[in-house]
Amino acid sequence: xxxxxxxxxxxxxxxxxxxxxxxxxxxxxxxxxxxxxxxxxxxxxxxxxxxxxxxxxxxxxxxxxxxxxxxxxxxxxxxxxxxxxxxxxxxxxxxxxxxxxxxxxxxxxxxxxxxxxxxxxxxxxxxxxxxxxxxxxxxxxxxxxxxxxxxxxxxxxxxxxxxxxxxxxxxxxxxxxxxxxxxxxxxxxxxxxxxxxxxxxxxxxxxxxxxxxxxxxxxxxxxxxxxxxxxxxxxxxxxxxxxxxxxx
Amino acid sequence: xxxxxxxxxxxxxxxxxxxxxxxxxxxxxxxxxxxxxxxxxxxxxxxxxxxxxxxxxxxxxxxxxxxxxxxxxxxxxxxxxxxxxxxxxxxxxxxxxxxxxxxxxxxxx
Numbered sequence: 001x002x003x004x005x006x007x008x009x010x011x012x013x014x015x016x017x018x019x020x021x022x023x024x025x026x027x028x029x030x031x032x033x034x035x036x037x038x039x040x041x042x043x044x045x046x047x048x049x050x051x052x053x054x055x056x057x058x059x060x061x062x063x064x065x066x067x068x069x070x071x072x073x074x075x076x077x078x079x080x081x082x083x084x085x086x087x088x089x090x091x092x093x094x095x096x097x098x099x100x101x102x103x104x105x106x107x108x109x110x111x112x113x114x115x116x117x118x119x120x121x122x123x124x125x126x127x128x129x130x131x132x133x134x135x136x137x138x139x140x141x142x143x144x145x146x147x148x149x150x151x152x153x154x155x156x157x158x159x160x161x162x163x164x165x166x167x168x169x170x171x172x173x174x175x176x177x178x179x180x181x182x183x184x185x186x187x188x189x190x191x192x193x194x195x196x197x198x199x200x201x202x203x204x205x206x207x208x209x210x211x212x213x214x215x216x217x218x219x220x221x222x223x224x225x226x227x228x229x230x231x232x233x234x235x236x237x238x239x240x241x242x243x244x245x246x247x248x
Numbered sequence: 249x250x251x252x253x254x255x256x257x258x259x260x261x262x263x264x265x266x267x268x269x270x271x272x273x274x275x276x277x278x279x280x281x282x283x284x285x286x287x288x289x290x291x292x293x294x295x296x297x298x299x300x301x302x303x304x305x306x307x308x309x310x311x312x313x314x315x316x317x318x319x320x321x322x323x324x325x326x327x328x329x330x331x332x333x334x335x336x337x338x339x340x341x342x343x344x345x346x347x348x349x350x351x352x353x354x355x356x357x
Contacts, residue, residue, distance in 0.1 A: 035320045070320070104317065105295070105330035139316055141335065181313040 026190060027224065027243050028146050028174040031112025031135035033100040035070040038248040039063075043077075047236040054236050058082040061094070071100045079118070091126050094118045098135065110137040114148070120156075127154035144186075146174040166197030176215055184215040188226055194234075207235040220247045271297040271330065278321065279303040281346035292356045295332040302326065308350065312341035315354070332356070 027043055043061040047054055058081065065075030077094040096116040104110050112135035120126035133150035151167040170193065176186025192207040213226035224243040230236050272291075276298055277284045290296050300310050305323040312318075321327045331339075334356035343350025 034318055103328060103330060104319075105332075106297075144316065178313070178316055 026172065026241055028148055028172045028188060029098060029112075029114055029133070029135050030146060031098070031100055031102070031110045031137050032104045033067050033069075033071060033073045033098060033112075035067045037065075037067040037073070039065050039245050041065065041075075041243060041245040043243045044241065046240045048238040048240070049230075049236040056082075057236075063096075065096070073098045089125075090121055092118045092120050092129075104137075105139065108138070111135070112137075114150070123156065128156050129154045142178040144174075144176050144178055148172040166195045168195050169193045174213070176213070180216070182216045182218050186213050186215060187211065188213045188228065190228060204233040206232055208232040209235050209239060211239075221245070222247065271295055273297045273299055275299045275301060276352065277301050277303055278308050278343065278350065281308070281343065281349045283341075283343070283350055283352035286351070287353045287355060289355050289357060290332070290334070292336050293333045295330060298329040298331060298354075300327050300329060306345070308346065309344040310341060311344045312339065314339035315341060317341070318344075 026045060041061075041063040043063065045059050047057040049055045049057075060080045061077045062080075063075050063077045065073060067073040075096040077096060078090060079092040079094055080088065080090040082088040094116055096114065099113045099115075101111045101113060102109075114131070114133035114135055116131040118129040118131070120128050129152055131150060131152040133148045136147045136149075138145045148171070150170050150172070152170075153167050171191050173189040174186060175188075176184045178184055188211065190207070190209045194201060194205055194207075198205070207230065209228035209230050211226055211228040213224065215224050216222070222243075222245040224241075224245075226241045228239040228241060230238070272294065274288055274290060274296060276288060278300065281304065288298075300319075300321050302308055302321045302323060302325055307320060307322050309320050310317065310327070310329060315331050317329055317331065319327055319329060331354070334354075336356055339354045339356070341352050341354065
């Protein structure tokens with residue numbers, strides 16, 4: 001590995017570990033794997049809302065990942081949050097895996113699977129969880145369309161309280177225009193349907209967000225920046241999101 | 249449960265649709281860090297299969313922003329890349345590990 005890669009990695013780690021923001025990034029994953037790709041990534045959200053308990057909440061994922069084969073990539077994440085009422089704290093370690101199931105472009109759509117295991121760092125505060133997603137991608141001319149359909153199940157007790165029964169489900173959608181390598185405009189739509197066992201699963205309890213997004217690759221640096229607007233009652237008013245990635 | 253079964257059925261449909269279709273095949277050879285043929289003509293509006301054969305000992309990465317494809321091809325190995333259907337035009341690609349010499353185009357006409 002070149003010397004400048006080590007220096008860049010050290011700088012990234014120094015910057016990320018000095019952040020006082022805890023932020024969980026929402027990324028729309030591709031089902032296609034790049035074999036041999038080693039990457040470090042910072043995924044994050046920052047919420048803006050007129051409700052004080054939701055305003056300025058943040059979630060971060062610091063990740064290192066590798067494409068082991070042309071059909072399997074794996075990633076380790078450290079998750080941290082900074083809620084307005086709890087302050088900054090690292091909350092979970094997560095192991096993510098993506099599996100490419102079809103050859104890119106061969107079928108009607110590209111298909112993959114995502115599976116992650118989340119372990120709480122403080123079992124008194126957070127639940128463990130497992131998450132699964134179906135990853136889909138369809139290219140139409142220069143437009144790339146991507147969907148992730150996911151479910152999450154929490155486990156274990158926290159302070160004597162059992163995790164919610166059932167699964168929490170979400171759908172993430174991305175459309176972008178393959179204009180220039182350094183700049184691809186698009187939009188994303190995110191919806192979290194909540195827990196299917198909840199008594200109230202009406203629209204007002206679901207989190208619907210939509211907004212513009214830009215993507216690109218400059219040298220070995222990839223970016224994904226977006227602004228999501230909530231249009232259901234349960235969603236935050238606005239959410240700034242970013243995924244920044246460096247490939248070795 | 250019904251929603252889950254619907255999603256799984258849709259998933260299976262997307263996975264299997266077109267899986268057994270046959271496509272025209274075109275071979276691109278990598279030798280001495282160059283692509284051959286340097287320009288390949290393919291028909292417009294059709295999905296085709298590119299067979300990238302690496303005759304060098306070292307690995308190469310077939311990369312194209314125009315085609316939205318990026319794939320490693322090992323030394324002395326071959327890979328398949330599906331592209332299309334493409335509109336009329338010229339689409340560039342290159343070998344990321346030897347970009348100075350490994351350059352090529354695909355022309356849909």
